[in-house]
Amino acid sequence: MSSLEPSRRDTRLDPYIDQYADRTGSMTVSAVRALFAVANRPEVVSLAGGMPNIADLPLADLGASFDQLIQTKGVQAMQYGSGQGELFMREKIVEVMAEEAITANPDDVVITCGSQQALDLVTRIFIDPGDVILAEAPSYVGAMGTFNAYQAQIHHVEMDEDGLLPDALRQAVVALRAAGKAVKFLYTIPNFNNPTGITQPLERRREVLAVARELGVLVVEDNPYGLLTIEGEPIDAMRSMDPEVIYLGSFSKTFAPGFRVGWVLAPHAVRERLTIAQEAAVLSPPVFSQFAIANYLDNFDWRGQIATFRSMYQARRDAMLDGLSAHMPTGTTWTSPNGGFFVWVTLPEGLDSQALLPRAVNERVAYVPGTAFYADGFGSRNMRLSYCFPTPERIYEGTRRLGKAIADELEMHATFGLDTGEHRHTDRNLGPAPDVS
Structure with missing residues (x-):
């Protein structure tokens, strides 16, 4: 190299890039965790995370019981x-x-x-x-x-x-x-x-x-x-x-x-x-x-506590299903779970849940796009909604906001003549067609 040529030094954001194991290349950020910054904003109704609602636990009694545990078995525990x-x-x-x-x-x-x-x-x-x-x-x-x-x-x-x-x-x-x-x-x-x-x-x-x-x-x-x-x-x-x-x-x-x-x-x-x-x-x-x-x-009566959780989650599930029936545009379908935390929504043909997310966040509601749950590129018409944590009133309001976001997206597609035919991935529709009349 001529002494007149400028020396070159490459820079990288991660100086250790060549030292990591090959398997780290397969590691990706969780789509659910990536939404935390947005979903945790108080003005946003988060239907994204699967965080259980533990407010119904007997916290004061548990605290006293754990205090006794430490006093009597703390050395072993x-x-x-x-x-x-x-x-x-x-x-x-x-x-x-x-x-x-x-x-x-x-x-x-x-x-x-x-x-x-x-x-x-x-x-x-x-x-x-x-x-x-x-x-x-x-x-x-x-x-x-x-x-x-x-x-x-x-x-x-x-x-x-x-x-x-x-x-x-x-x-x-x-x-x-x-x-x-x-x-x-x-x-x-x-x-x-x-x-x-x-x-x-x-x-x-x-x-x-x-x-x-x-x-x-x-x-x-x-x-x-x-x-x-x-x-x-x-x-x-x-x-x-x-x-x-x-x-x-x-x-x-x-x-x-x-x-x-x-x-x-x-x-x-x-x-x-x-x-x-x-x-x-x-x-x-x-x-x-x-x-x-x-x-x-x-x-504690742990079986009774599970029964309490079941009743609490039933109220939340019902609020979500009622909200979806009331607010989802025609062509939207969803599953009807008998337990757990989640409902799986399929959007009308031509819509993409990832592309819809910014509009939904602007309406102050969050969900997880369906592609996060597939390894093969499917799920673009789907979204996961979680009913486990917000109150029933917040869940119902969240479905209203989400329904508005979907309706606005459909209107934009109609206005600009965007393709609303068969989507690039034929995603699995696992929910029955709802009665939205």
Whole structure:
């Protein structure tokens, strides 16, 4: 280089870019978390996040009970614990799972830092880069983030109003194996699927399990909402029908998320590897949280508290469904969940939920665009609405604002002659056509 030529020095925003592991390239920001700055503004009705409403918990009594816990068992509760989780907590978890007809041994339970870590550990021990995970279409955005972080390929399996389609599952497995792909497991949320709110009936669960057994596909059942059914009793878990199912549970929705206690119920050999992975990750799950939740289960009417939550969420769900019926333009459809936190909306043809979001935020309402819940580009006509946290009055008002945003978008399309025909992705319409007369 001539001494007269200027020296060049490239600059980067991240000076460590060449040092990260390849798998970090698959990590993306959660679409739900990305909305927090907007959704948390007080003037915005947030129908975006799935944050449980815990205001109905007996907080004063819980505080006094936890104070007594620290006085009597503080030395043990604030110490390191077992990598698998404390035995007394695993015994309590077995009692909770019995509510959904699961018979289990505490020795086959591994306690985790929320069910999100349970999902991470299961993925860690089964997935090599390029392996395939089957998931419902659409599926939980947090699960797909975990799968992507371990460089898995996510293949969606079609759903209908009763959940995962057994024939579609069979076709997917056969085609993927014929293409030389390693199908490691099926990830499913059979109760009040996140994001659709759809529940698999008992017979559909049996059919899905029969296909999985026939083809030798492991089933991972994620069930954070199962006890929060609104009408009727909880449906028996898939794990209750097949002891080879890996079951993920959590206290985040039925008690409080701040304790970060979830669990995995797995076949014994899998449990051994999960415990090793858990110890490598955190040494032991939060011991104080385990003492606190066991204390709650021992000394409070936790079944009665779940009934209180069910009634509270029913009022919120009804407000959302009433609001959608009152305010959505013709051509909009949605699901009608019997529990959980979410409703899945399909927009009129030609509309895009991501493009609509700025207009909705301008109307002071937030939601999660549907593409966040797919790994294959679908979902552009869909959105997930959450009814778990705002008051019924705020939810109803939120649907009014959203309906105005959609109507204004439709008017703009009509005014400027924009294409309102078949959308570039033919998204799955999982909701019945509503009566908006």
